[in-house]
Amino acid sequence: MDERLLTPVEVAEMLQVKKNTVYEMIKRGDLKATKMGKQFRIAQKDVYQYLGIIKQDEENCNIVICGQDIMLDALCAMFNEMKIKNYRAYRSPLGSYNGLYEMYQHEDHIATCHLWDGKSNTYNLPYVERMLPGEQLAVFHLIKRWQGLYVKKGNPKNITKFEDLMRDDVVLVNREKGSGIRVFIDEMCKLGGIPTSSIKGYKNIAESHLIAASMVQRGSGDVSIGNEKTSKQVEGIEFIPLKEESYDMVIRTSDLEREPYQKIVEVIQSERFRKEAESIDGYNVTNIGKRLL
Template identity: 65%
Template structure:
C-alpha cells in the first residue's frame, strides 16, 4: 500500500485533539513527522502506531472495524487487551459508505455508519439493505450525536435554517462524497428541492470536521455542517444543532456465531465500554448495544 501522509490538522481529527496538541506531540518526539517544505507531514502508519492500532490488516484471523469515531479505538483497545493472541481488532478510518462497501467485498470486516435517508427520515437501515444485498446482517446501536451548523462565534451571518445556504452572502464548505455529513447535505437538498449548484461553495471540500471548522474560523467559508463533538474542540466556533444522528454498527449474522465476533459484541454491551463512552462529551449512549435489525 502506498504511503499516505497527513497534515497536523488531519491527525488532530483522527486523535480527536486540538491541532496545537499535535504540534506539541511532534516537538516532544511522541509522534514522528517529516518537514515537507514549510509544513509538517505525518505518515498515516505512524499515527496508528502511536494509537496502538493499524488501519488495515491482511491476516484472515483478524477483525477490521470501518469507521472514523474515536470511540472505535477504545473498542479495539478493550478487545485487544483481552485477546488470546490469535485474533486482534483494528480500525480502518473510512467513512460510512466506503465502510459498507468494504464490508460487502471482504470477510472479517465490520462497518459503522451514520447515513440519513430523507425519504423515510431514518438512519442507516435503508442503506444497509441496499449496499449489502443478499447478506443476512445484524445491526446494533452505538450512540446518538448531534450534527449541525458550524459558524463563527456570535453567528454573524445569522444562519438559522438549511435554506439559508442559498443566500448570496453565505458560502459553505462541503464534505467528501460517502461521508455521513455529505449524505445528509445531499438528502436535505433533495428533500427541499434545492439545486446544489445554487449553493455557493458546494464544490469546496473539507476532508474532516476539524478542517471544515477551520475554514469557517478563517473566513474562507461562512458555514459548514459537522458533528457537535468536533465543534467543541475548536475555540471560536459556535454549533447550531440541526438533527440528532444515529451511529450504528453492522455485523454479518453468520459472524455472530463465532466467538471472536460475539466477544466484540459483548464488549459493546459491557459497563466498562459504556463508562469510557460516557467520559467522551457529545454522545447519547442510552440505547448502546440495542439490536435494531
C-alpha cells in the first residue's frame, strides 16, 4: 500500500463523518497528522490503522473493497475466515463513483457500484469503461435492488414520481456527490432537461441511505431517494419504487490470477454468500456472482 497523503476532507469522506470531527480526532491525538504549512495531511495507512483493520506489518497484504452495502461486510468476514497468507479484506465506505476513482488510483482496491447511465439505460458498464481507461477489467454481478422515494408515512405531500421533486411545495434530501443515488438524480434531471437549481433542497445533503431516510422522517425534507432495504429500518417512512438497480463488483483481470482475488470471487459465487444476501430484505440474488464482463 502506497504512502498516499489525505486531506481532512478526504478522511471525513472515508470515515463518513464531518470535517470538524477529523480535526477533533487530530487534536486529541486519536489520528496521526502532519502539518504542512497551514494544512494537515494524514497518511492513508494511519487512517486504516485508526480503524483497526491493519497492522504495521500487514500494509502490503490488504484488499480494499469500496462500497456502502452491508453485504460487503459479510464478504470481508468470509474472506478473512479463509486466512489467505497475510491478506485481509476490509470495506471502505466510499460511494460508487468515488470507489471506481480510488480503484483507478490504487492497485489494492476493488470497486462496487450502482451507477445508472441515462443515455443507454444500463447500469455500471459505461462508467467502468470511462473511469478506468486502458484497464482490463472483470465485472461480477452481486444483486438487484429497488431504489425509490422515501416519504413520510401516509405520504402527506402525495409524492409519487420523480417529477414531483420539481414541485414548489416539495423539499428534497439529496445524496453526496459520487453516490449511485446522486448520479441517478442528476442523470434523470439531464434526461428531462430539468435544471437542478429548480429542485428545492438539492444542496441538502445526506451521506447515506439511512441518514437520508432519517432526515425525511424528522421533517428536514419531504422526500429522498434510496434503496428499499433502508426504508424498512426507519419507522415512519414509506417507500415508493422507481427503478430496479444493478449492484456489481469490479476487479482487475490481472488480479484474478492471484489467489486472494480468486478467493473473493469464490466467496461471491458461494451458496453461503447467496443465502446471506438473500436474507437481506429487498434483495434479488438471481445471477449473484455471474461474470458480466
